[in-house]
Amino acid sequence: MKILAYDNFKPGVTLDDLRPYLRDEVSNVWRLWKAGIVRENYARADVGGVIIVFELASVEEAMRYTDDFPLSKAGLLEWHFIAFDAPLPLEFLFDPTVDIANPGTGR
Template sequence: MKIIAYDNFKPGVTIDDLKPYLRDEVSNVWRLWKAGIVRENYARADVGGVIIVFELDSVEAARRYTDDFPLSKAGLLEWHFLAFDAAPLPLEYLFDPTVDIAQPWDRTAA
């Protein structure tokens, strides 16, 4: 199952509070990426923080990893989780056969 984990800085946390931990934080995530546990990692565009996509059996397993992150251990982050399975296949089976799925698929382009 895929689990999206995203963090928020706790109130009052600044970039200066994070700096002493960033090298270890990034190294930890890279190690998990190389192990196939982290599948994707993004910087948030809306606020400071990250989005990590885990490939694990449960949210509890993802929480164990995020709890072990240096920034989490320092008490600087709050984590949120979304778990999801792959889309049921074949997806088209779920649609009414009269639904128009012909090309061009992107009809927003002129």
């Protein structure tokens, strides 16, 4: 399953508070990316922070990873999680006569 995790800086936290941890934070996420645990990683456009998409079995497992991040251990972040999975195969909703062949193949 995919787990979307996004963080918020705790009240009063500034970029100067984060700076000493950023190199280790980024290295940690990169290791998880190379291991296939982190699938996507984005900077938030609305506020400071990140969005990480994990490929894991549960939110609890994602929480164990985020709890181990240097910024989390320093008490600078709050994390929020959304679990999502593949939708119901849509062809089950269609009449069996509806063409569900691969687009562009004509088959």
